[in-house]
Amino acid sequence: MSSIPMEYYLILSAFMFSVGVAGVLIRRNAIVVFMCIELMLNSANLTLVTFSSYLGNSIGQVFVFFVMTVAAAEAAVGLAIIIAIFRNKKTVNIDEINIFKW
Amino acid sequence: MVIINLIYLTTLLPLAGFLINGLFGRKIKNEKIIGIIGSAAVGISFLIVLGAFIQTLGLPTEERSNTVELFSWLNVGGLHIKFAYLVDQLSLTMSLIVTGVGFLIHVYSIGYMHGDKGFWRFFAYLNLFIFAMMNLVLGDNFVVLFLGWEGVGLCSYLLIGFWYDRKFEKGTTSQAAKKAFVVNRIGDFGFLLGMFLIYMTFDSLNFKEVFSRAASFPIAESTFGLIALFLFIGATGKSAQIPLFVWLPDAMAGPTPVSALIHAATMVTAGVYMVSRASIIFASAPVVMTVVAVTGLLTAIMAASIGLVQNDIKKVLAYSTVSQLGYMFLAAGVGAFSASIFHVMTHAFFKALLFLGAGSVIHGMHDEQNIQKYGGLKKYMPKTYITFFIATLAITGVPGLSGFFSKDEILWSAYANGGFVFWLIGAITAMLTAFYMFRLVSLTFYGKERFDHHHIHPHESPALMTVPLMILAFLSVVGGYVGIPKVFAGEHGNLFEGWLEPIYAPAQAKLATFGSHTHLEEILLMAVSVAAVLSAIYFSLHVYRKNPQIAENVSNKFKGFYNLLLNKYFVDEAYEAAVVQPIQKGSEKFLWKIFDVKIIDGMVNGVASLVESGSGFIRKIQTGVTQSYAVVMMVGIALALLWLILSL
Numbered sequence: 050m051s052s053i054p055m056e057y058y059l060i061l062s063a064f065m066f067s068v069g070v071a072g073v074l075i076r077r078n079a080i081v082v083f084m085c086i087e088l089m090l091n092s093a094n095l096t097l098v099t100f101s102s103y104l105g106n107s108i109g110q111v112f113v114f115f116v117m118t119v120a121a122a123e124a125a126v127g128l129a130i131i132i133a134i135f136r137n138k139k140t141v142n143i144d145e146i147n148i149f150k151w
Numbered sequence: 152m153v154i155i156n157l158i159y160l161t162t163l164l165p166l167a168g169f170l171i172n173g174l175f176g177r178k179i180k181n182e183k184i185i186g187i188i189g190s191a192a193v194g195i196s197f198l199i200v201l202g203a204f205i206q207t208l209g210l211p212t213e214e215r216s217n218t219v220e221l222f223s224w225l226n227v228g229g230l231h232i233k234f235a236y237l238v239d240q241l242s243l244t245m246s247l248i249v250t251g252v253g254f255l256i257h258v259y260s261i262g263y264m265h266g267d268k269g270f271w272r273f274f275a276y277l278n279l280f281i282f283a284m285m286n287l288v289l290g291d292n293f294v295v296l297f298l299g300w301e302g303v304g305l306c307s308y309l310l311i312g313f314w315y316d317r318k319f320e321k322g323t324t325s326q327a328a329k330k331a332f333v334v335n336r337i338g339d340f341g342f343l344l345g346m347f348l349i350y351m352t353f354d355s356l357n358f359k360e361v362f363s364r365a366a367s368f369p370i371a372e373s374t375f376g377l378i379a380l381f382l383f384i385g386a387t388g389k390s391a392q393i394p395l396f397v398w399l400p401d402a403m404a405g406p407t408p409v410s411a412l413i414h415a416a417t418m419v420t421a422g423v424y425m426v427s428r429a430s431i432i433f434a435s436a437p438v439v440m441t442v443v444a445v446t447g448l449l450t451a452i453m454a455a456s457i458g459l460v461q462n463d464i465k466k467v468l469a470y471s472t473v474s475q476l477g478y479m480f481l482a483a484g485v486g487a488f489s490a491s492i493f494h495v496m497t498h499a500f501f502k503a504l505l506f507l508g509a510g511s512v513i514h515g516m517h518d519e520q521n522i523q524k525y526g527g528l529k530k531y532m533p534k535t536y537i538t539f540f541i542a543t544l545a546i547t548g549v550p551g552l553s554g555f556f557s558k559d560e561i562l563w564s565a566y567a568n569g570g571f572v573f574w575l576i577g578a579i580t581a582m583l584t585a586f587y588m589f590r591l592v593s594l595t596f597y598g599k600e601r602f603d604h605h606h607i608h609p610h611e612s613p614a615l616m617t618v619p620l621m622i623l624a625f626l627s628v629v630g631g632y633v634g635i636p637k638v639f640a641g642e643h644g645n646l647f648e649g650w651l652e653p654i655y656a657p658a659q660a661k662l663a664t665f666g667s668h669t670h671l672e673e674i675l676l677m678a679v680s681v682a683a684v685l686s687a688i689y690f691s692l693h694v695y696r697k698n699p700q701i702a703e704n705v706s707n708k709f710k711g712f713y714n715l716l717l718n719k720y721f722v723d724e725a726y727e728a729a730v731v732q733p734i735q736k737g738s739e740k741f742l743w744k745i746f747d748v749k750i751i752d753g754m755v756n757g758v759a760s761l762v763e764s765g766s767g768f769i770r771k772i773q774t775g776v777t778q779s780y781a782v783v784m785m786v787g788i789a790l791a792l793l794w795l796i797l798s799l
Contacts, residue, residue: 074782082778143777150775 058099065092079131079141083124090120154202155217155238161196161250162236162285168192168278176271186261189274193257193281197250204243212653215240218291218359225294230350237291237358241654244492245288245424248499252416253281255619259507260408262615263514273313273406280306284417288424293346293356296425300389301339303418308332310413311405319404327404334398338388342425345381349432352378358428365431366657372436379432379439382425383446390422390476393450397723399473403465407510410465415472415506416499423479423495427488430658434486444484444569448576451477453720455583459590460706460716463520464509467591471546472502474580478561481577486662487564489651493634494557496647500630501545501554504623508539511612511620512595519607522591527600531609534617536596538624543592545627547585548684553631559677560636566676567668578680585687593695638673 065088072085094113101109135141168189176185207215216239225232236242257277264273283302290296312328319327350356352374353364365375386392391399402414413419426433426443433440454473461467475498482491513520515532529536545554558581566574602609611617634647643649694701706713715721774780 070785074778074785146777147775150773 055099055103058095062092062095062099065089065095077142077144079134079143079146082143083127083131086127087120087124090116154199154206156219157199158203158219158236158238158289159221161199161246162282162289164192164196165278165281165285169275169282172271172278173275176275179271182261182265182270185271185274186257189278190254190257190261192278193250193254196281196285197247197254200243200246200250203238204247207238207240207243215653216359229354230356232292232294232356234295235291236289236295238289239654240651241424241428241492242288244496244651245420246285248420248496249281249284249288249417252499252503252623253277253284253412255622256408256412256416256503256507259411259510259616259619260406262613263408263510264406269313273310276306276309276313277408277412280310280413280418284421287421292358293349293361296428297342297346300342300385300421300425303413303421304332304335304339304389307335307402307413307418310409311402313405313409317404319401324404327401331398331402334395335388338385338395341381341383341388342385345378345385348374348378348381362429362431362657365435366661370435375432376436376439379429379436380442382429382432383439383443386422386426386480387446388422389425390419390480391450391473392422392446392476392480393453396450396454396473397726400466400469400719403463403469407465407506407513410469411503411506411510414469415502419472419476420479420495420499423476423483423491426480426483427492427654430483430488430655431661433483434658434661440484440486442484444481444565444573447477447480447482447484448565448573448580449477450474451481451580452576452583455580455587457716457719458587459583460713461587462523464512464522464525464591464595465506465520467522467587468502468505468509471505471584471588474584475502475546478558478577478580481565481569481573482561485564485568485573486659487561487568488655488658489648490557490560490564492651493647494561497545497553497557497627497630500623501542501552501627504538504542504620504627505546507616507620507623508535508542511535511616512539514612514616515609516602517607519602522594524602525595526598526602527596528609529596532596532611534611534620538617538620539596540592541624542627543588545631547588547688548581548681549688550681551628553627553629555681556631556634556636559680560634562680563636563673563676568662574676578683581680582683582687585684586691589688589691590695593692597696598699636673636677638670 069085069087069089069092072088073082076082076085094116097109097113097116101107101113131141134146138146140146168191171188172179172185179185207217216237218235218237220233220235222234223231224234257274260273260277264270267273280303283299283306285299287296287299287303290299308328308331311331312325315323315325315328317324346356349361352370353361353368355361355364388395399414399419403410405414433443451474454470454477458467458470458474461470475494479491479494479498482488482494511532512525512528512535515528515535516525519525541552545552548555548558562574562577562581565577634645637645637648718724
């Protein structure tokens, strides 16, 4: 593991994050947007683990556990919201859910 | 010093009466209890004033002016106002009149207001009035005086509009009340300016300090003139002189005891009292003295001439009051301050009596006030008739009654200090007074009965009303003997003048000394004026008692002049056209429709529409599409990161 340079992990993480951002910004389906958010969270997790491992400091890994817990809770709530919206509007396309405007 | 130190009770008791009747009167309901509380508060005050008066009489002359300090009232910067009462010859004289006549009128009111749904309210207001009036006359500085000054104005307003649901002439009683209040405010403004100027000039508002400084400080005559003029403007408002007299005739919208107490005996004399109190300031401004005298003289003759043709019994008396107040200012203006206060006193007796007698007639005639619809009431109301007749003799100045002494002293002072023209106009006014008063008596008590016998059954009033009439009639007869002219009583014979002399000594020192006139001259003038008055009485009786058609012929012959008098010289109409209409039109056309609507509203609405149009443009960025917000956020974060990286 130590043979693989740290940059590789960071580049992978940055790539995953960028994919997540792009997905959030351009996808219409709320489920997909939601998955992209998970992707961004996990890319951040990867970065944390990388630094933790390379610096020999376990705090980063502890943080990752917290992030995963929160992400799980957020996933539960988020999916519930999406289901509630679907029941009301028969759609999960977020460009059709635009009632919060002037 | 014991009773003098209790003088604060004379304001405290009426205040207590006001609070009890005002707060609980509606619950008490029982007219007897309310009336007794109201009357007792004033009656006990009268006894205290009487005690203080007797005690002061026992003191040597130089110790007769005492100050009773109650508490420190205002402390602002260098201004220290104490709430204190000045018990001296002048304030005691006024206090005796206010509480004495006030008490009689309170008792009378128990009978007069019997059965009125606002009985408790009436007594509460009357007591409040006595409280304010006592502060006015007892105050030891201009601020306490001003407190009373405004207080009596308020009570006047409340009592004129007492029957607020009744019609009065072309409007309502509330309009009459408002008119009185507004006109009074104009005068009050002048009084306030005068007070400010006094404080600027003398650095004090305390009577003793101001007046001693006025006598000794080297102050320009123009400053004195300005102060005196402002104070006099205040006096014209309160005491119904030209040009601010228009409110007093309308004040007759109030119940008759109010007209007697406030608009004849006490409040309207406040201006005379104030001028008299500040005599040294007026005496230091000879020009303003002349203004005061001429104003008084013109008011006297003008009001008397209007009184000749009025048909409302209270209106005649109202104009008579204005006219008599004019006499008082004439006296003050020619430097005879004690004569003016003397006339205040005798006038309080006989004019209160006249008004109360008129009230008794109105009471007996079921609220009819038109003297053309009276006639022959003598046999129905003998007590009212006799007392009314005595008061009429007193006001016309028939020798031997109180009015003769005070009026004669004023006329003599007018001649001695003012000149022959002053005396002549004063004497003509006395003739007019005699004429319209006997016209009033003839039309009311003599002649054919001109009322509708089916609906109106004249009757004498109850004892509660007639006893005060008799007491006042007694005072109207004997009240003058405290001021017998020097020509009859010798150098120290005029008790009233001697009693008030110390108050006016500084003012008299500044005034030009009396010209040398012989006793013969004085007696001759007196004889002439008495003869004139008697002939006016005879003429009046001849016309109105025996040959009423003469009056009709004369009024037809001089129709223009008659209408001029009947319409009160069109002063009300002139004010309406010159003051009220421009203010109303200006307010409506400019202040409301242009300034308020266009400028004020325009500014407020302009700001609002600016915000609205701006936000109408900006709100377009709120698309409601979450992703567009996310894009903005991302771009923002990216830029922030870029800036961080570049700045490293």
